[in-house]
Amino acid sequence: MSSGPFYLGFDLSTQQLKAIVISSNLAVISEAKVDFDADFRTKYGTKKGVRINEDEGEVYQPIAMWVEAVDLVLARLHEKGCPMGQIKGVSGSGQQHSSVYWNSDAETALKSLNPRHTLLEQLGGVFAYEFAPNWQDHSTQNECDDFDVHLGNPQKLADVSGSAAHHRFTGTQILRMRRRRPQVYEATARISLCSSFLASVFLGSIAPFDISDVTGMNLWDISAETWNEKLLGLTAGGKEGIPALRKKLGEVPTDGGVILGTVSPYFTQRFGFSEDCRITAFTGDNPATILCLPLRPLDAIVSLGTSSTFLMNTPNYKPDPSYHFMNHPTTKGHYMFMLCYKNGGLAREKVRDALPKLAADEKDLWASFNKSVLETPPLDVHKDGDPAKLGLYFPLPEIVPNVQAGTWRYTHNGSSLTEYSASSKLGWTSQADARIIVESQALSMRLRSQNLVSAIPGQPELPAQPRRIYLVGGGSLNPAIARAFGDVLGGAEGVYRLDVGGNACALGGAYKALWACERGDGDRLQSFDELIGARWKEEGNVQKVDDGYREREYKRYGDVLDAFEEMESRVLSVAKN
Ligand SMILES: Nc1ncnc2c1ncn2[C@@H]1O[C@H](COP(=O)(O)OP(=O)(O)O)[C@@H](O)[C@H]1O
Ligand SMILES: O=C(CO)[C@@H](O)[C@H](O)COP(=O)(O)O
Known part of the structure; x- marks a missing residue:
């Protein structure tokens, strides 16, 4: 086994909580996961990780299930002999858009976690609402209609926030929460995204949103780098509600590599983490996916998880109501282009x-x-x-x-x-x-x-298409899907599968933790691409699974x-x- 330091990345997705530990030279040291349906069976009443209220189009997950999964996945890593004490940094990802409503006891409870008791025993009472709306929720059509007209039209909303209104986007979800369950909204001291919820547990204090994941809310003004006042007003029910909503949302650090603090003593005492293990901002699962390898403009990632997503890293901001632009999680001035399909x-x-x-x-x-x-x-x-x-x-x-x-x-x-x-x-x-x-x-x-791809430099004879297509997520294991995607999407250099294909988001999280801890500072500050690009080797990380472009x-x-x-x-x- 390589020697430390090591970095730990998580992925809290729809159906599982996954963890991966890597070394400074990017070797995978240990992996563990908790599968919500398989591990908890009927305890939380979930099917494929979620519960559904058909009448209202609500799709949601018990937060207690996530909390219990954190202890369980760490116990599994520990049992596998993972050298927890040598983990120097932790980051990770969560399904995007999903929101957690903390009550006013949360901050104190997080700060005073006792390692002799489980997280679940101690965090059971800190939520103003015991469920987190899942990204598959589609209960917010009225709220989407309100968001889409509030700045003039869907294109204007997309220009400002990167996306037109979507059922799962957190702004529309918070607005519905205020209307449908006003007592929950009132009792909410802070709101987290799934990613910042998980960061909060490790930090022992409520963590801020991440600069990329915040762009999945329909509330953040991407070019102004701040909350959009008008959209906050809509969500809060008028100008007078804005200060309270701002407090619930908190400040957002614009640096994706920000170190939020060191790990909570709960984890040092219960699982043997080092006291100086650092927690960096956790991001969304799709932004984390684009960090799982040095992704060049014109490369595309297709994530075949519960959802299917198509992702590209681009310096060009060309928002449109039919897709999403989000801040790149580590690189200012770059964006993540995303298409997200529920039926994956x-x-x-x-x-x-x-x-x-x-x-x-x-x-x-x-x-x-x-x-x-x-x-x-x-x-x-x-x-x-x-x-x-x-x-x-x-x-x-x-x-x-x-x-x-x-x-x-x-x-x-x-x-x-x-x-x-x-x-x-x-x-x-x-x-x-x-x-x-x-x-x-x-x-x-x-x-x-098609508007985002162009002729590949050095290959002007080929039609515009992605240079490489990388497949990740559970479905990336499937050779027939790889072949058909190559047939349709091309890929001038071919279709590749990531070796930890089902664990790409957690891996991206681990790379983010590594970069945040080792990037240096001042004149020696390295960008994510410089640092990871210099250490990443194709061999052992990706496999070519299809030729891609066939004329x-x-x-x-x-x-x-x-x-x-x-x-x-x-x-x-x-x-x-
Ligand atoms: N060999 C396979 N072929 C096609 N799909 C697969 C295969 N193995 C797993 N999957 C799909 O992968 C999905 C889970 O992918 P994963 O990335 O772990 O999901 P999530 O991150 O959303 O929990 C399952 O819904 C399953 O359909
Ligand atoms: O809603 C989106 C992206 O906008 C989904 O991609 C979620 O981020 C969850 O994805 P899974 O990894 O659970 O499929």
Whole structure:
């Protein structure tokens, strides 16, 4: 094992709490995780990590479950022999947008944690609301409507805050909390995001928001680097409510590498952390993902977790209501471009579960799904003249585009788009669905990112496309998905999978802790890219899993992009009527 110092990164995602420990030279030393459904079974009443109130569109998670998971994941790291005493810095990530409402006892309780008792025993009573709205929550349509008009229109809101109003964005969630549960809003002393909640537990004091994660709230003015007064007024119910809301939100340090303090004595005494182990700002899971490798402009990351996201690092701020721009978590003047789909992993699982079972499925849950994807030709066009198949598979209401749940199947014969009907002579098998859902997710990403890609320097003969596509998240383990994403999205240098693919956000968190602790200062201050870029080696960290750009396929999918867009608008216009 390498010798210390070591750095610890967390990821508090929808279904799990993951931890990863790395050395200064970026070697992975130890990993552990808690899976909410598997480890806590029925204790918290969650399914796929969340609870749902269908009537109101609320999707939420018990905070007690997160609190209990912190002790458990650390106990697991400890049992594995992880040298806790040599951990010099801690950071991490949390699912974005999710909010925690602390009451006025919280600060004192965090400061006086007793290592002889569990966190859960001591933090049970410090929340004004015992649940955290999950990013899949869609209870805030009225609040989104209010946000979208408050600065004039959705584009103006996107210009200021990086995004138009979204159900899961924290500003709309806080506004709904004030309207729907005014007693909770009143009793709330501080509000955290999931990321700053986790940082607070380690710090033993309520931690500020991170400069990147704060841009997932619809409240932060990105260019002014401060809260937007008008949006605070809307959320607080008028000008007079703004000071109280500001207090709940706190100050936001603009430096992503800020050291917040040292670890709470609870962790030194209970798990053997060193007293000088430093806590740095925790960020969102997507911002942390772009920190898991030195990501150049024109590289793209596709995260295939519960949600699917498409991420790029760019110096160009070009906000639009249909996607998100967020502050880069470490690099001032850079932004994270993001598309976020609610129907990612769970939608693919639904299609997978409808397939006829194969013997191979006993060993690999994805065997029949993968066979179907690989044996179905692009767009299910078996021979010249067959129409292309296009579909949208949204078991949950979708974010991109903002449409209700449903499944839609269309065919396109080169000039016209027709809704598929079961009575059509043309067959549409469940095997075709496997290929079409994966293509559809990638086509949506290609459609919306086309203005961000350009010709690759040194390869002017290639059409504009990402240079590399990196796959991360649970679905990155899947070779058939890698192949189909390469077919649709290209990737001039290929499609790569991160070796800790399911743990990319936690790894990005660990790199952030390392950078914050070792970046130096004054004239010797190193940027994240300089520090991590100099230590990061491709070998052992990423594997090429697909060639990416194939001229014929890339063109074939390019030819149906307009039809795909048209299918989305038809679905949207029917949904609106
Ligand atoms: N071999 C695989 N093929 C496709 N999807 C997979 C595979 N293994 C895991 N997954 C998907 O990964 C998802 C979990 O990914 P993960 O990144 O851990 O999620 P999260 O961070 O949202 O909790 C599951 O919903 C599952 O559908
Ligand atoms: O809402 C978003 C991004 O805007 C989601 O990407 C969440 O950040 C959670 O993602 P998982 O990692 O749990 O899938």
